[in-house]
Amino acid sequence: MVAAFEVNDFGMQDSTEQLKLYRLLVENSLGLMCIHDLDGVLRFINPAAARSLGYTPEEGFSPEDSIGRNLRDFLAPSVRHLFDEYLCRIRREPTSSGLMRLVARDQSERIWFCRNIRYDELEGGAVVLGHAIDITERIRAERALKEAQSDLEKANDELATRVAERTAELRRANERLLAEMEQRKQVEEELFRGRKLESLGVMAGGIAHDFNNFLTIISGNIALAKMYLQPADSVCEVLEQAAVACKRATSLAAQLLTFGRGGAPVRKPTPLAGVVKDAVDLARAGAHVTIDLAIDGDLWSAEIDIEQISQAVHNILLNARQAMPEGGIIEVGAENVLFEANSFPLHTGRYVKISVRDHGCGITADDLPRIFDPYFTTKRSGSGLGLATVHAIVAKHGGHITVQSVLGLETTVAIYLPACATAQLPESAIGQELETGSGRILVMDDEEALRNLLTEILKRLGYEVECAREGSEAIELYQKAKASGLSFDVVLVDLTVPGGMGGKELAARLREIDTSVRLIVSSGYYHTPIMSEYRRYGFDDVISKPWTPLQLSQVLRRCSRPRQAEAQVRRSSA
Numbered sequence: 001m002v003a004a005f006e007v008n009d010f011g012m013q014d015s016t017e018q019l020k021l022y023r024l025l026v027e028n029s030l031g032l033m034c035i036h037d038l039d040g041v042l043r044f045i046n047p048a049a050a051r052s053l054g055y056t057p058e059e060g061f062s063p064e065d066s067i068g069r070n071l072r073d074f075l076a077p078s079v080r081h082l083f084d085e086y087l088c089r090i091r092r093e094p095t096s097s098g099l100m101r102l103v104a105r106d107q108s109e110r111i112w113f114c115r116n117i118r119y120d121e122l123e124g125g126a127v128v129l130g131h132a133i134d135i136t137e138r139i140r141a142e143r144a145l146k147e148a149q150s151d152l153e154k155a156n157d158e159l160a161t162r163v164a165e166r167t168a169e170l171r172r173a174n175e176r177l178l179a180e181m182e183q184r185k186q187v188e189e190e191l192f193r194g195r196k197l198e199s200l201g202v203m204a205g206g207i208a209h210d211f212n213n214f215l216t217i218i219s220g221n222i223a224l225a226k227m228y229l230q231p232a233d234s235v236c237e238v239l240e241q242a243a244v245a246c247k248r249a250t251s252l253a254a255q256l257l258t259f260g261r262g263g264a265p266v267r268k269p270t271p272l273a274g275v276v277k278d279a280v281d282l283a284r285a286g287a288h289v290t291i292d293l294a295i296d297g298d299l300w301s302a303e304i305d306i307e308q309i310s311q312a313v314h315n316i317l318l319n320a321r322q323a324m325p326e327g328g329i330i331e332v333g334a335e336n337v338l339f340e341a342n343s344f345p346l347h348t349g350r351y352v353k354i355s356v357r358d359h360g361c362g363i364t365a366d367d368l369p370r371i372f373d374p375y376f377t378t379k380r381s382g383s384g385l386g387l388a389t390v391h392a393i394v395a396k397h398g399g400h401i402t403v404q405s406v407l408g409l410e411t412t413v414a415i416y417l418p419a420c421a422t423a424q425l426p427e428s429a430i431g432q433e434l435e436t437g438s439g440r441i442l443v444m445d446d447e448e449a450l451r452n453l454l455t456e457i458l459k460r461l462g463y464e465v466e467c468a469r470e471g472s473e474a475i476e477l478y479q480k481a482k483a484s485g486l487s488f489d490v491v492l493v494d495l496t497v498p499g500g501m502g503g504k505e506l507a508a509r510l511r512e513i514d515t516s517v518r519l520i521v522s523s524g525y526y527h528t529p530i531m532s533e534y535r536r537y538g539f540d541d542v543i544s545k546p547w548t549p550l551q552l553s554q555v556l557r558r559c560s561r562p563r564q565a566e567a568q569v570r571r572s573s574a
Contacts, residue, residue: 471501
């Protein structure tokens with residue numbers, strides 16, 4: 001059959017020609033071919049295989065140069081240990097295929113895909129015919145493609161991660177922007193509300209000042225009228241009722257802007273029993289509730305601003321009344337308490353506790369932490385400043401406030417004020433004697449009716465009086481009196497004079513003229529720093545409007561006594 005194939009296909013019967021033809025075919029083939037024995041020694045290698053490993057005729061290499069060398073020498077070191085296994089396998093099996101890693105002349109690694117066939121019919125012994133293709137570039141391309149795909153996947157993952165992170169950043173930025181916009185809106189609303197309150201405060205302050213001036217004139221004239229009467233006169237009772245009404249009007253005026261102005265309290269040692277009683281009496285007026293009052297008989301005093309604490313207690317009572325629209329009982333108590341360390345956010349010591357308990361609707365757990373926030377209110381008509389004002393007042397007095405509530409049952413508000421040494425201030429001016437005196441008094445006030453009232457009262461108290469409408473006129477009168485040797489013992493000045501020199505500037509000017517001048521400041525703006533810290537501004541004492549003749553006589557007595565003592569020393573030495 002072989003002979004027929006040779007004859008039919010090639011038209012040749014000469015074996016030499018056939019061998020030559022096969023050799024040309026092998027040597028010019030693009031496939032990689034070699035022959036090795038069963039020990040791996042090369043018997044033949046075609047030019048294509050040599051070229052694949054970098055051995056070319058141009059560099060003086062002939063394929064025959066490889067004959068006699070072992071194929072093992074051309075293998076990559078990483079797979080050389082597998083060659084013996086291959087030889088064993090090809091001895092057992094007629095064929096073997098797979099990848100082979102070889103080292104080229106330039107030490108680069110080449111990868112061949114081989115198919116080897118064992119041929120046993122030669123007289124000299126069996127050989128292996130090896131056929132291969134160089135797939136190095138394909139492997140590199142596939143590896144590069146995988147790496148590119150991996151890099152692409154990694155890039156996609158990174159891109160997805162960055163997109164997700166950026167999206168989250170944008171979402172957070174958007175949330176922050178929305179929060180800032182909402183906060184800005186709230187701030188703008190607060191600023192707008194604050195400006196309205198500030199404007200209202202300026203207006204209310206002016207009204208309060210004028211109102212206090214009028215109350216001073218009314219209450220002063222009531223007291224002056226009583227001076228002309230005998231205690232048994234029936235009209236005295238009528239005047240006393242008018243005086244009580246003036247006192248309540250004074251308390252209402254003091255409530256106008258305590259929280260809005262934020263002024264420091266004008267604190268004096270005061271028995272708290274009378275303050276609590278007055279606040280309860282005021283809250284009872286027109287109320288549909290019953291207010292039960294229980295006060296310790298030996299209740300301690302406290303250093304307080306009477307008007308501010310009265311306002312605080314009144315606001316708490318007003319809230320209690322509003323919580324019981326159908327009526328009921330409000331329990332008010334005042335007692336002495338001692339605090340140990342860590343009992344409250346207060347220093348260890350003595351405190352007076354004023355408590356107000358109503359049996360009304362109570363406060364929800366959500367609202368309870370917010371009741372002292374400015375502008376927070378659950379009432380449709382509420383301003384949200386009532387309890388905020390109470391909190392501000394108590395804090396300014398170094399005290400503490402607590403609220404306990406059971407929804408639908410009751411609410412208890414308690415304020416704790418630091419106690420002080422027992423004060424002997426009267427709770428009522430009824431029955432007290434006016435303190436008379438002597439000396440010259442200079443009065444500066446822009447209200448003519450008030451100047452006339454002061455002149456009349458001071459003369460009845462035993463003083464000589466001269467009056468000025470504003471500061472410049474007062475300076476002129478003071479200088480004339482000093483030059484004539486009839487200096488004034490005390491100068492009583494109004495703090496605010498529209499269109500003229502007020503008390504602050506006048507005090508500074510008079511101190512320049514006479515360092516020993518005795519100065520008393522008076523004003524309806526009693527929450528200004530000058531009224532609470534009058535000595536820092538050059539004044540010796542203070543009296544708030546509206547005052548009573550008794551309070552006026554007491555402050556004049558206190559302030560003129562040192563000057564009278566000095567005069568006595570001068571007369572004794574003369």
